[in-house]
Amino acid sequence: MFISYRAAIGASVVLGLVSGAAIAAGDLSKQTPIELTIALGSPGKHEFTPKQLRFETGKLYKLILRNDSNEPHYFTSHAFSQMVWTRKVQVTQQRDGKAVTLAEFKGAMREIEVYPGQSAEWWLVPVAAGRVTDLRCDIKAADGKTHAELGMTGEIVIE
Structure with missing residues (x-):
């Protein structure tokens, strides 16, 4: 024994x-991140560009959320937040043509708000496959409708 x-x-x-x-x-x-830029609206338009996002499990992504519009926008998806591991989120600003990090957050993210003319970087690794249809911006416009009701919705596919 x-x-x-x-x-x-x-x-x-x-x-x-x-x-x-x-x-x-x-x-x-040690992975080099795959960069994916998402435009959060544009002047006079409420939309995510691209409207459909694709990821692969196990790969490191740097999701750049860029807001070139004149109003703030949310990148919100509760389902997506449950399917990824967040390494960090950085708030960045352009200075002399170079992105400078102003703040860094760690832990689970469900919603990121990006102010007009600003950017945020979400470093993440998808850990579960599936299709997500709850990507939206819930900020209310002057007419009382949310940006999602005005067309700012999207889809996320993780393979």
Whole structure:
């Protein structure tokens, strides 16, 4: 019985070393992110461009949310937030033609608001496959309708 106990301990140590090596090989901090830019509206238009976003599980993305419009916009999708691991979100600003990071957030994100003329970078890894149809901007326009009601909705596909 003592021999099988020692064998079990030895096997556990070997498996631990092998799985540790596998984890290190998949180090997400060493991946080069895939950049994907989303325009949040444009002057006089309430839309996401592109309207459909595609991701692959296990890959690191830098989702650049750029607002070139004259009003704030939300990037909101509760379903998407449950299907990704967020590495960080950065608030950036252009200075002398170069993006400068003003703030960084970590943890789960469900909604990001980007002010007129500004950008945010969401570094994420999709961890579950599926189709999401709840991408929207819920800011209310002057007429009382939400930007989503005016057409600012989208779809996300994770493969």
